[in-house]
Amino acid sequence: MSKDIRINKGLNINLVGAAEQTTSKAILSNVYAINLEDFHGITPKMLVKQGAEVKAGEPLFYSKDNSEMLFVSPVSGELVEILRGARRKILTLKILADKTQEVLETSPVSADADAVEIRQAILKSGCWPFIKQRPYDCIADPNATPKAIFISAYVTAPLAAEISYSLVGKEKEIQSALTALSKLTPGKVHVSVGKGVPSMFDKMKDIEMHKVSGPHPAGLVGTQINKIDPINKGETVWTVTPQDLVIIGEFLLTGIFNADRTLALVGSSVKKPKYYVAKIGSEIATFLYASGVKEEKIRVINGDVLTGKRSKPDGHLGFYNNTVSIIPEGDDYEFFGWNKPVFDKISITRALTFSWLQPNKKYDLTTNTNGEHRAFVVTGMYEKVFPLDIYPMQLLKACMVKDLDEMEQLGLYEVIPEDFSLTEFVCISKQPHQQIIREGLDLLQKEIG
Structure with missing residues (x-):
């Protein structure tokens, strides 16, 4: 049984450059990077030294606050560089990948495992960082018990990767993760999907379904939590994204940490926006220049255009990202731009702007x-x-x-x-x-x- 959620307030930002539903395998990167900025609030304690050889799925460091919370390498190779900032704070780990990949294998987790076994397995696998918590927007505390777990499978962010396409064929892994997560909370695992749109979650077990409709930010999990079961002081909820469910589920089924992601390369500056399969930490250039760019001055965004972080073409795919957006750099100025009718920008006001007349028009916006x-x-x-x-x-x-x-x-x-x-x-x-x-x-x- 599903419950309907209708969001009336919001704004859909329709942009040029949506990804075509074709997928290619990205060129393997020479160097992969783990950016510690992705793990907000985590103080790392290194388990391996610079120059050490590691396997894919082998722990690189753990959290100072919880030694059981491990962070693993997405590939096998040599840890060639540990970039540090002020007070020797670790910023980035760089791994020179082997041509032939070696994977750290462990035992699969039984479907009958209890909450303690599942919790320990996910912690040791390096999959725990995929579980985030509210309040504070940080990696979930393994010692806490959430009142519920929320997953948003309804996409409304501009040009974001379509879950129905990017995760096709991964139903078994997703179901395995959902069943395991349902044992970690006394509450429910809430999954939100688009109303009136067939979803791979429709036939899945151990969840409570919600049919969501409305403009962005209807697809944000925070909007759904607010309408389903708001957070009060002293309460904790966990959130997981559908693409991360795949990695968790595959580990539970096989005992292998597989860092592959199906990501969308999008934006008006991309000649051929499409989907790529790449590993976490891959060099963006390995798939960016395969699709081609239209201009020299571009902004590379790790994520969607509203919430992503600025990167460089030679930067690396973020730990949580399945979208890379490329749009023109807005470093120019319009003469009397404040004092003339505007037809090529989005605005919710009606003062000299006319986007409200064409709600379905797609715009080619810059970073200006x-x-x-x-x-x-x-x-x-x-x-x-x-x-x-x-x-x-x-x-x-x-x-x-x-x-x-x-x-x-x-x-x-x-x-x-x-x-x-x-x-x-x-x-x-x-x-x-x-x-x-x-x-x-x-x-x-x-x-x-």
């Missing part, structure tokens, strides 16, 4: 913010695109002034930075909403825990 950072202006626009039962403006200001009581009362426990990606997009004050929320969460976790 069309304005500079300025003080907050109360316009009511955030509330038009923010579907959560939270006051977005007030919460942002509470985070900026570091008012812990206000942060708690206004619902900071419920949100993570991506929930404010759309309000940041429509913000006429050009405020960095996601950064503000991230800093607020870090402060709340440090002071209250």
Whole structure:
């Protein structure tokens, strides 16, 4: 039995450059990288030294706060470089891949395994970092028991990889992961899919289905949590993405950590946007230049255009990403751009803009913010695109002034930075909403825990 969720507030950003539903295998990278920035709040303790030979799936480091939480290599090869920053903080690990890959094999996990066995197996496999928790948007605490687990299989982010295509044929692995996760919570495993669209999750067991409809951010798991079972102070929920379910499920079935991802290379600057199979940490250039780029000045984004991180063509695929977006770099200025009708940009206002007349039009946007950072202006626009039962403006200001009581009362426990990606997009004050929320969460976790 499924439950319907209808989201009315939001905004679909239709962009040029969606991926064609064809898949190629990316050229194998010479060097793979693990970026520690992907694991927010984790202090690594190295298990291997620079120059050591490792196998695919072999632990590289563990979390200082929990020695059982292991992080493994996506490939076999030599750990050739450990990049460090201020105070010798580890930033990136680089692995020179072997031509012939060796894989660390362990025993599969029985379908009858209990919660303790499953928890220990996932921790040792290196798959635990795929499980995130709210509040605080960090890797889940293995010692905590979540009240529920949420998975969003409804995609509404601009140009994001289509789950129905990218995960086809992976039903067995996904079901294995869902069954295992259902034993780690006394609550339910909630899976949200698009209403009226056939889904691979329709016939799966050990889950509660929800049919979601509406504009972005209806596909964000935070929006769904808010409508299904909101988080209160003292409660914890876990979230997992469908593409990560595949890696977890494959390990449970085979005992092998397989870092392959089917990712979408998208954007108006790509000549042939399509899907590629590549490993976590692959060099973006190995599949970017196979599709070709249209111009010299491009912005490479690890993720979708709203929540992804800026990268370089010679950068590496992020640990959690299954989308790489390439759009033109907006480093030019329009003469009197503020004082003439606008037909080629998206706006939720009707002042000299006409995108509201063509809701299905696809746009070729650049990274230009069309304005500079300025003080907050109360316009009511955030509330038009923010579907959560939270006051977005007030919460942002509470985070900026570091008012812990206000942060708690206004619902900071419920949100993570991506929930404010759309309000940041429509913000006429050009405020960095996601950064503000991230800093607020870090402060709340440090002071209250």
